[in-house]
Amino acid sequence: RKEVEQDPGPFNVPEGATVAFNCTYSNSASQSFFWYRQDCRKEPKLLMSVYSSGNEDGRFTAQLNRASQYISLLIRDSKLSDSATYLCVVNRPGNNRKLIWGLGTSLAVNP
């Protein structure tokens, strides 16, 4: 089993739709979780950290489910500019500087 797994997609949704991605992780001792966004041929950029209580940033909501070992990202009222690959990132326990990256979920928002 991979340490971090994501559905690669692609997810094709119309503008205004709500879309959700899940990401599962294998090590129950992981403590730090992030969502990064990567545009085509660009570098990854931090979208948001994921906290135990869940957190929201505008149209984006991130949640953590420790019991089932997954994190989720919900995008409401999707925009054309949300089209990108979304990377799930989890720390490897024992070393907070070593992060394990999922392969990403591709999102295409269509007009």
Place this chain on the structure above:
Amino acid sequence: DAGVIQSPRHEVTEMGQEVTLRCKPISGHDYLFWYRQTMMRGLELLIYFNNNVPIDDSGMPEDRFSAKMPNASFSTLKIQPSEPRDSAVYFCASRRTEDGYTFGSGTRLTVV
């Protein structure tokens, strides 16, 4: 701040040649990371430094790869000799202790 600066942006080289990738981290960031990204394997950590000292190089694929950080504002990743399977995008990233990563724009390496 100019962000993390990498050079070159693109590199095409012949198999067997030496390749040197360069990175200037954000001033004040005490961690520097070298990553490689491919379609099949995603982002893989190659090595990281803390205060210019290599901490974990377990991700370096083999002896052909080496990395240095002679000072707080400069790091290099060298591949010698290069092989076609080294073709990938190489990212440098930096961070302060508890902050998120900031990535450079990457170097797209093609070895033919």
